[in-house]
Amino acid sequence: MGEVSLYVESLGEGPDLVLLHGWAMHSGMWGEAPEFLAQHFRVHLIDLPGHGFSRFPSLYETGGKTDVGECMVERVVEVLPPGCVICGWSLGGQLAIELALREPARVKKIVLTSTTPSFVKRKDWQWGMEELTLRAFAENLKRDFSTTMKRFLTLQVNGRGDAGKVLPEMRRLLFERSVPEPEALEAGLQIVLANDLRRKLRSIVQPALLIHGENDVIAYPEAAEWMKQQFQDAELVMLPNCSHVPFLSYPDKFVANIVRFTDEFK
Structure with missing residues (x-):
């Protein structure tokens, strides 16, 4: 905990x-x-290291570890309540998978929102982005965060019928907090490029709910369909006319599915 604790905002009861x-x-x-x-x-809203109100830990604070994915998971473990459900969006979904594997007694269920086991296209994985595209995006972030993020947000709502409504909301929300620390952006890129969780999915014992937009161009719908088949216990909710942000496009359906999925958990 101490200096490297993450910013957590909690609300509600249950x-x-x-x-x-x-x-x-x-x-x-x-x-x-x-x-x-x-x-x-x-509900516990966590700012990941170097994002929002959480600062990025130094190498000293991580015990000299250089695996940024592992370090990020360890930071979340520090503030993780026992017996919880974890809902992760995009990269947060990959962290939820890692947490479910690492802390099976503390994580009861997982909800993966717009998540893929590999963001990068590989020889045996066609439902990903080109590595060079991701690296170019990261370089542009360093040069001009605001403009690049606005383009990234536009990509996230591609295929959504009311993008004209959702996109301004995303832009407003994003710039309500400070720009992520450069180290955090680089760490995130490393995780996005390196993570290939396909072989880990069968080892997850917790029930999983996958909420996905059928028009998602970042985490492909085919990846969600594939993931569903790998889990021991999984359900997929594919939302029509929806892209990468179902919780903004369809907040009512997003919430209703999580409540239904966790009903017996209560």
Whole structure:
């Protein structure tokens, strides 16, 4: 805990539900969904290291470890309530998978929102982005964070019928908090490029709910369909006319599915 603790905002009463945001974002990006979820859960909004109100730990504070993915998971473990459900969006979904594997007694269920086991296209994985595209995006972030993020947000709502409504909301939410630390952006890129969780999915014992948009161009719908088949116990909710941010596009459906999925957990 101490100096390297993450910023956590908690609201509501009931079973613990942890929300983990995506790369280069912060916990404010969930919009109004946490307020609705707080009617059913004790919701914990976590800013990942170097994002929002959480600062990025130094190498000294990480015990000299250089595996940024592992370090990020360890920081979340420090503030993880026992017996919780974890809902992760995009990169946050990959962290939820790692946490479920590492802490099976503390993580009861996982909800993966717009998540893929590999963001990068590989020889045996066609549902990913080109590595060079991701690296170019990261370089542009360093040069001009504001313009690059606006383009990234536009990409996230591609395929969504009311993008004209959702996109301004995303831009407003994103810039409500400070720009992520450069070290955090680089760490996130390393995780996005390196993570290939395909072989780990069969080892997850917890029930999983996958909430995905059928028009997602960042985490492909085919990746979600594939993931569902790998888990021991999984359900996939594919939302029509929806892109990478179902909790903003369809907050009512997003909340209702989580409440239904966790009903017996209560």
